[in-house]
Amino acid sequence: MARLSHVAVMPARPFRMLHRASATEVVVNVLLPVAAVVLSAVVALVAVRATGGSPNPLNHLGYPGVVLAAYLYGWRGAVLAAAFTSFLLGPFPALAGWAGGNEGPEAWAIRASMFLLVGGVTGLLFTRTNHAQDALREAIDEVAAGRHDAVIAMARGAEAKDHNTGEHVVRVGSGAEQLAREVGLGESSAIALRLAAILHDVGKLHVPDRILMKPGPLTAEEWDVMRQHTVWGERILANGHGFELARRIARWHHENFDGTGYPDGLKGELTPLEARIVRIVDAFDAMTHDRPYRKARPVEAALEELERCAGREFDPELARLLVSIIERGALDGHE
Ligand SMILES: [Fe+2]
Numbered sequence: 001m002a003r004l005s006h007v008a009v010m011p012a013r014p015f016r017m018l019h020r021a022s023a024t025e026v027v028v029n030v031l032l033p034v035a036a037v038v039l040s041a042v043v044a045l046v047a048v049r050a051t052g053g054s055p056n057p058l059n060h061l062g063y064p065g066v067v068l069a070a071y072l073y074g075w076r077g078a079v080l081a082a083a084f085t086s087f088l089l090g091p092f093p094a095l096a097g098w099a100g101g102n103e104g105p106e107a108w109a110i111r112a113s114m115f116l117l118v119g120g121v122t123g124l125l126f127t128r129t130n131h132a133q134d135a136l137r138e139a140i141d142e143v144a145a146g147r148h149d150a151v152i153a154m155a156r157g158a159e160a161k162d163h164n165t166g167e168h169v170v171r172v173g174s175g176a177e178q179l180a181r182e183v184g185l186g187e188s189s190a191i192a193l194r195l196a197a198i199l200h201d202v203g204k205l206h207v208p209d210r211i212l213m214k215p216g217p218l219t220a221e222e223w224d225v226m227r228q229h230t231v232w233g234e235r236i237l238a239n240g241h242g243f244e245l246a247r248r249i250a251r252w253h254h255e256n257f258d259g260t261g262y263p264d265g266l267k268g269e270l271t272p273l274e275a276r277i278v279r280i281v282d283a284f285d286a287m288t289h290d291r292p293y294r295k296a297r298p299v300e301a302a303l304e305e306l307e308r309c310a311g312r313e314f315d316p317e318l319a320r321l322l323v324s325i326i327e328r329g330a331l332d333g334h335e
């Protein structure tokens with residue numbers, strides 16, 4: 001992470017963006033603000049001349065442009081803007097031979113010093129603030145990344161007891177995110193769903209290995225234990241701050257649309273949308289990948305299964321949308 005002590009040498013934001021900026025970004029972040037600063041100085045000049053030339057209180061109109069340059073480009077930009085504005089309001093009219101006003105070099109120098117001082121100080125302060133904001137943003141990103149890694153580690157821990165690669169939970173997470181976007185959930189909801197979906201089977205940590213890894217079919221009692229992973233998952237996530245969505249998904253990702261699922265037998269839209277999304281993405285991923293007790297099915301067969309079970313196991317609208325994502329080859333991990 002960058003340090004605050006680097007403040008004085010850090011260029012302000014727009015210059016840093018030039019590294020990989022598109023032409024539009026250059027125009028928006030650099031040229032337009034420069035034009036605004038220049039225009040501000042020209043407006044000050046016109047106002048001063050239109051009201052009789054210097055000395056004139058309207059010379060103070062030079063400050064907004066200098067402060068704007070300080071905000072946009074730090075102290076370097078402010079110093080340039082201060083020099084330009086000072087020239088425009090001072091020597092320039094005299095050099096151009098414009099009548100009006102009776103200022104001399106002392107007045108120009110004092111005004112230029114004030115522009116430079118105000119621009120330099122505000123530029124340093126803005127640069128410092130921008131840098132502190134960047135540091136804060138980086139810290140937030142690091143915390144988010146750490147949380148993401150911890151979630152994946154926990155989910156893979158649960159999956160390691162079940163199947164062995166650890167990729168199932170990641171695929172279900174990204175598939176759920178894609179389906180959420182297709183449904184029309186917003187960007188942040190879709191991303192939150194990905195992280196929460198990764199934890200859908202975390203309750204399997206409590207399921208004994210002899211059941212999870214049993215190569216043959218489970219007995220009725222073993223199925224009862226297996227189904228409990230939904231409730232255990234909810235309990236594991238009960239005390240974690242920010243795991244409300246993951247908790248709902250862990251509990252209800254095996255509910256069927258017709259009410260025949262578990263653990264609560266919720267019907268239709270009584271199951272939260274996010275859990276219905278994970279229900280179908282999880283099922284499709286399980287169908288199309290090897291499990292200890294059976295081989296993966298071809299995608300075509302899995303698609304037929306999705307359509308056949310729409311309205312029974314799966315929300316029919318979600319089934320339709322997931323089929324369309326898969327048919328255009330856009331589902332991550334299932335090219
Ligand atoms: Fe599950």
Ligand SMILES: [Fe+2]
Binds near residue numbers: 201282
């Ligand atoms: Fe799963």
